[in-house]
């Protein structure tokens with residue numbers, strides 16, 4: 001059974017926005033590179049932190065090592081949508097949910113059937129040639145015979161449409177997210193401790209009634225929420 005208080009909030013809402021973080025993806029078997037084990041592994045194997053390797057400077061200066069880390073640690077093509085993704089897609093189809101705003105780059109919300117998804121940090125499924133702007137899918141990147149994927153039209157390096165550290169978020173995506181949050185009557189925040197930029201700032205645009213926080217551990221925003229559930233997001237949303 002879904003938490004009775006959450007069920008009631010969803011029933012009484014007309015315009016829900018979901019804001020999700022890494023916890024939504026970890027339940028599909030995609031590890032959080034910012035976790036303790038993720039940090040340890042990166043330092044141990046590569047000698048750099050994930051933040052260093054996923055920075056714009058690193059991409060430009062150590063492109064081969066970037067793609068080594070990226071291809072082996074950021075891409076999980078076998079991962080499937082979990083109960084959270086599926087429940088959110090269903091809420092959208094029912095006309096309850098207006099938008100999903102995610103910090104994840106795996107594209108699983110779209111695969112689950114969600115239509116309005118704002119990917120703040122981009123998606124590994126979209127890739128662009130830096131020279132001629134030709135578009136490539138993730139399979140092209142992963143199947144490319146050399147470590148650095150190159151454009152078949154012009155030979156340029158193909159860069160994932162993922163927002164790297166030091167890079168700005170896409171303005172249109174941020175505007176759309178601000179707009180969605182500003183017009184929501186209920187905001188459900190899941191699988192994030194709200195410390196990753198720009199999560200906390202975006203929440204300030206919410207003017208609606210109910211904030212529901214679903215996270216395995218406490219967050220700095222618990223005091224602002226009408227309902228806090230400390231559990232896995234898939235478990236919470238999947239039980240109906």
Ligand code: ZN
Nearest residue numbers: 129132151154
């Ligand atoms: Zn090209």
